[in-house]
Amino acid sequence: MSVWKKAAKAHQKTHKERHQPEERQHLGLLEKKKDYVRRAKDFNDKKATLKLLRKRALNKNPDEFYHHMINSKTDNGVHFEKNTETEDTPEQVQLMKTQDLKYIVTKKTQEMKKIEKLQSHLQLASVDMNKTNKHIYFDKGKKLEAQRRTLKLLSEKELPEVDEHALQQSAKTRKCLYQELAKRIAREKELTITQQKIELSKAVENKKSVLPPKRIKKGTKDSAPIYIWKYERKR
Known part of the structure; x- marks a missing residue:
């Protein structure tokens, strides 16, 4: 019987919905009953x-x-959280969601090699790493006179002219290299923290351990969380 009903409906006239009258076009589309039902339900x-x-x-x-009062506060009728610091930075969240552990380890190794290359070029020449000797030597009068003569000869000797433009260019290049080195060190540190967080999350989610680990320190942007696993005797 249902087949004959479908066959009869195939030749029926398709009735169009009532449209908005021309004098009410400025009010927009005409609201149908299904629209009214949805709007009334929401209201x-x-x-x-x-x-x-x-x-x-x-x-x-x-x-x-209640315990949430410790970390929340109401000021002039506006409620906000006291501790708004998140555990992960946006860059760390994006890396942990989009990339795997192998990619992070590879990028970290590349950054470490570039840091070593930059340090070998710079050699930290502007930092005095040697300890200054404060021992005082008391020379005799003849040695002091010889030193004075040497200094006088050096002062009378004409020194070569120094190219100031070359010195400024060298200082500018050195400054750029130090800035790049600082950025790469910060990048390598962030990749290290992200690697530690991923490894810890995988270790915590491991179903082989019967007893779940206990977190003794919450993670921050600059450090991974610290967990303690209870000792289990292996058979």
């Missing part, structure tokens, strides 16, 4: 939610204590 849901929240606010005990 009633919001009304019920506001009523429930108002009831909870009236019945709330102002002297009630």
Whole structure:
């Protein structure tokens, strides 16, 4: 019977929906019943939610204590969290979501090689790594006179002219290299922290361990969290 109904409906006229009259075109599309039902349902849901929240606010005990009060505060009627510091930076979150551990280890190795290459070029010439000798030697009068003569000869001798432009260019190049070295060291440190966090999360999610580990320190942007696993006797 249903087959004959479908065959009969195939030749029926398709009725079009009523459109907005021309004098009411400025009001937009004509609202249909399904639109009204959806809008009324949304309005009633919001009304019920506001009523429930108002009831909870009236019945709330102002002297009630809960542990979230320690990390939250209300200032001039505005509620906000005291500790807003996140455990991961946006770059670390993106790396942990999009890349795997092998990629991070590879990039970290590349950064370490570039850091070693830059350090070998710079050799930290601007930093005095040697300890200065503060021992005082007392020379005799003849040695002092010879030193004075040597200094006088050196002062009278004409020194070659120094190219100031070349010195400025060399200082500028050295400054750029030091800035690049600092950026690469920070990048290598961030990759190291991300690697530690991924390895710890994989170790925590490992189902082979019967007893779950205990976290004794929460992770930060500059350090990974610290977990302790209870000792299990291996058979």
